[in-house]
Amino acid sequence: MATGRLPRPSSGGHGAGYAGPLAGSDGLLAGKEKETMQNLNGRLASYLHKVCALETASGDLEVKMRDWYREQRPGPARDYSHYLRTIEDLRDKIPGATVENSKVVLQIDNARLAAGDFPTKFEMEQALARADLQMQIGGLKEELACLKKNHEEEVSVLRGQVTAEKNRKDAEAWFTSQTEELNKEVAGHTEQLQISKTDATKLRRTLQGLKMELQPQLSVEAAVDGPLAETEARIAAQPAQIQALISGLEAQLSDVRADMSGRTSRTRSTSSSWTSTIKLQSKSENLACALLENDDLGLALKSSD
Template sequence: MASYSFRQTSSSVAGGPGALRYSGSFRAPSIHGGSGGRGVSVSSARFVSSGLGGGYGGGYGGGSFSSSFSYGGGLGGDGLLSGNEKATMQSLNDRLASYLEKVRALEEANSDLETKIRNWYQKQGPSPARDYSPYFKTIEDLRDKILDATIDNARIVLQIDNARLAADDFKTKFETEQGLRMSVEADINGLRRVLDELTLSRADLELQIEGLKEELAYLKKNHEEELSALRGQVAGQVSVELDSAPGIDLAKILADMRDQYENMAEKNRKDAEAWFHSKTEELNREVAVNTEQLQSSKSEVTDLRRTLQGLEIELQSQLSMKAGLEANLRDTEGRYCAQLAQIQALITSVEEQLGELRCDMERQNQEYKMLMDIKSRLEQEIATYRQLLEGQDSQLTGLNPKDAFGRGLRSGAEDDGKSTSTRDRRF
């Protein structure tokens, strides 16, 4: 019996995150014929597969392919595939079917995930279905309130500045009036000292007048005594010499002296009274004028003090109002900052979820592409093996043993060359 066998081993190619390792042995059909028989027994090829599997991670490893072709004389049965080889093919088909089922399930899961991602984008994205128009009015009202509060705050600040300027002006006027008041009080004190001096001078003059009056009374009394004494002397004397020279008229002299002194005293008294009255009137006029000025200054100072107190009260009220508005503004800013921080955190979390979804989608797309690549390669391998089996079976059934042996050998070699070139091109 003549036999021929050959073995072919394919290379391994790595690819992607998945790995598929395929190895097997293929045995060509053998024909046996006996010397005295006319029947031809053709045994089917044996295809043994091992190590078919897929996973995420690793590489795509090609298997080893071995085939043997034998030819011998003799008669045998008519079966193309033995029971063990049929079980092997059935197991391979079952594995391929389960693998294709897994691929189909992964495609469905991928489509479901794409649908979920699309729905999530539609929900999270700016959808025209959501109506924010009810919030626009609230936002506009809040903006108007904030603008009104800002305007009121600016107006209050302006009023406070005006009140501060007015207070500074009133303070300047008050200081000026206080200086004038102090100067007027100093003048009044000076006039009071002058009045005291005039009062002392008046008292002195009155004392002088009293002394002059006493002296005048004393002189009058002495004059009367001297006059009475002279009258007594004149009455007691007798004129002896008739031709004597006329005597001195003492009475006339005394009367003249008395008149002269009385005129001088009256004149001094009148002059003193006139001077005293003029000075008194002048001082009274000055005191009245200064008193009026003092009263007007006091009333003006009282009015200014009352105005200053009112302005201080108004300033305190405006300051308290300003503090309240500033507190409200701080509360509003803090509330809006907290809301903005919450919205920013929500946006950040949504962006993180979106990034995770994108990463998952890219990873699943890569896995899907890898699985589709593995599926296409497996389908090509199965189609190649099926063509080899069908071609060799058809050639062996229509030829005599010698031709079948020669053509089977050539076809096996050609098919092995084609499969090798096909695998070389594919891998």
């Protein structure tokens, strides 16, 4: 079946044919009509492009159909004899293949039955192996516990030995250091003791010399003790005498003051009274100084007399 190819219109010709009058009427249209015409021109141009694409696809399809019809056209008769011989050989081999296939099917059935027994056997062997392994694990756990216990006991014994050895070494080091310090202290004390003995000997000799020097002074002190006791007794009795003297002087001073107030017209008497008053005040001051200075008490009494 052959078909004639459709004539392909020119896109430029159609576009020019439709667009010419529309373009010429642009001057007559305005506003919305102009925009509407522009939209119509755009749609027409896209339609023409689609028509051209469809014409191209239709031409390609015609070429493919023509080629297919050309290939399917009947040709001269072919020789299939060698194919027939091959077919006969294959038919002769079919019975033998059928027997072999039956054998294979039988083997497969036997294998399937054996495979069905395998899970049971596997489960039994697995259970036996699991029980054996559990027994072995139990024995190993007991052995491990025993080994741990023995190990802990050995570690405890070794730790005690190490601690004892460490304590012994520490005690030995401490004893050695203390012994060295004591030896140094003993040496220093021995030297100090020797020096102290020497100093004690010197002090003993000095003490004996001082005792010999002190013996004459003790004799002098014994000779002085008698007059000193008498002097102390006399000095102890002097404050009472001084107090009596002060009382008498104060009485005289009071009398003088009374005389002074009664004899204001007599100048001489007043002068003599003032002289007596001054003397009495001087004696009072001397007595006060004598009380403050016990060492010069005897001299103060002589001056007051």
